[in-house]
Amino acid sequence: MLKRSFRFGNLDVSPCTVLSPMAGVTDAPFRRLCRVLAADRIGLLVSEFVSTDGTSPFVLKNRKQLRFYPEERPFGIQIFGRTPERMAYAAELLETLSPDYIEVNAGCPVPKVADKGGGAGLLKDLPRLQKILSEVKKNIKVPMTLKCRIGWDENSLNALEILRIAEGEGVDMLTVHGRTRVQGYNGFADWDKIGEVASAAHIPVVGNGDVSSVKVALERLEKYDVAGVSIGRGAMHNPWLFGEVADALEGTGVRTISVTEVCSIFKIYYSFMMEEGTSSEFGSLGRLKQLAARLCKGFEPETLEFRQKVLVSQSPEELFDRAAAFVEFAQSNGISFAPERLVNLNGKKDDMISFDRQFKK
Ligand SMILES: Cc1cc2nc3c(=O)[nH]c(=O)nc-3n(C[C@H](O)[C@H](O)[C@H](O)COP(=O)(O)O)c2cc1C
Numbered sequence: 001m002l003k004r005s006f007r008f009g010n011l012d013v014s015p016c017t018v019l020s021p022m023a024g025v026t027d028a029p030f031r032r033l034c035r036v037l038a039a040d041r042i043g044l045l046v047s048e049f050v051s052t053d054g055t056s057p058f059v060l061k062n063r064k065q066l067r068f069y070p071e072e073r074p075f076g077i078q079i080f081g082r083t084p085e086r087m088a089y090a091a092e093l094l095e096t097l098s099p100d101y102i103e104v105n106a107g108c109p110v111p112k113v114a115d116k117g118g119g120a121g122l123l124k125d126l127p128r129l130q131k132i133l134s135e136v137k138k139n140i141k142v143p144m145t146l147k148c149r150i151g152w153d154e155n156s157l158n159a160l161e162i163l164r165i166a167e168g169e170g171v172d173m174l175t176v177h178g179r180t181r182v183q184g185y186n187g188f189a190d191w192d193k194i195g196e197v198a199s200a201a202h203i204p205v206v207g208n209g210d211v212s213s214v215k216v217a218l219e220r221l222e223k224y225d226v227a228g229v230s231i232g233r234g235a236m237h238n239p240w241l242f243g244e245v246a247d248a249l250e251g252t253g254v255r256t257i258s259v260t261e262v263c264s265i266f267k268i269y270y271s272f273m274m275e276e277g278t279s280s281e282f283g284s285l286g287r288l289k290q291l292a293a294r295l296c297k298g299f300e301p302e303t304l305e306f307r308q309k310v311l312v313s314q315s316p317e318e319l320f321d322r323a324a325a326f327v328e329f330a331q332s333n334g335i336s337f338a339p340e341r342l343v344n345l346n347g348k349k350d351d352m353i354s355f356d357r358q359f360k361k
Helices: 028-037 084-095 119-124 126-139 159-168 191-200 214-223 233-237 241-249 259-276 281-296 304-311 316-332
Strands: 006-008 011-013 017-019 075-080 101-106 144-151 173-180 205-208 228-231
Touching: 017 241, 028 241, 028 259, 075 084, 084 101, 084 126, 101 119, 101 126, 119 126, 119 144, 126 144, 126 159, 144 159, 144 191, 159 173, 159 191, 173 191, 191 205, 191 214, 214 228, 214 241, 228 241, 233 241, 233 281, 259 281, 259 316, 281 304, 281 316, 304 316
Parallel strands: 017 228, 075 101, 101 144, 144 173, 173 205, 205 228
Antiparallel strands: 006 011
């Protein structure tokens, strides 16, 4: 039977979907956009990661990643760092902002985090990971979750060991991204490995990696013992994906997203950014262009013309006008929105994968 929801701590996750945290992407405006397009049907939202490392004491001031809105609940704050005491202190302080849960990151692959022992660096130092979890747990009352990868490299796949540590330290829910640190975002996620961890778990395990369409989401939920799916880059290319998955879980047929709908979201996204007040008009224009460039990859047949026009827009208004003109062009030229053809979420249409940008061991 297809699962539709799950629980951890005092939280109902319904439907069983999570918008994966993505630094520089899933800020409050983007999270709200996904939520609106899904008619509120996303199980969990979480902040971009928040660093607890540094030499001066952790403070809440001037951290725009911490802003969230009541309609985003259940909402978690994700932290990363290498020092158990700093992680625990930050978690205690962050709890005063009333998130619904706190998440520990053991998956960030970037060298400046992982090579210093935080993020995915914890996959190589399980005693440190254990200490972080036990110290954070002591300092918070809300549920604690963990997000990890399946291991540092293909010779050290230790997600099962991490699961045991997590359960022992009172982690309430574990998200497993099915890649190693060395893979970065290349190759495909190993869902059999994710499934192995989920089947061995006494806590809910959420699977993550390459969920690019409703079809893939349903296949993963059916085939593996995961409690839910966490969707990252799939939502960057198709912010309607959560609504589509929710429709499918509710038994409603999949509907097609029209080019008109695609082009209508720029104004919504912009209004959320303005409400947020943290980025300048120039900064917001940049974010609009990023969103447009990603959505363009989903047009069938692909059109470079709109992409080029959008990217040279000098103001949000100009971008909106160009989007409106594109709708007419698309209607008379039979262009549709079909992001599910993006198999490789790094933006490629086929499954050709380059391994040139893997991280060193
Ligand atoms: C631009 C970008 C930023 C990310 N930032 C974070 C982060 O802050 N915290 C985190 O746990 N994972 C982060 N990730 C990893 C994603 O949450 C997710 O695990 C990964 O993209 C695999 O899922 P996907 O195949 O659905 O994209 C990031 C990924 C991307 C592409």
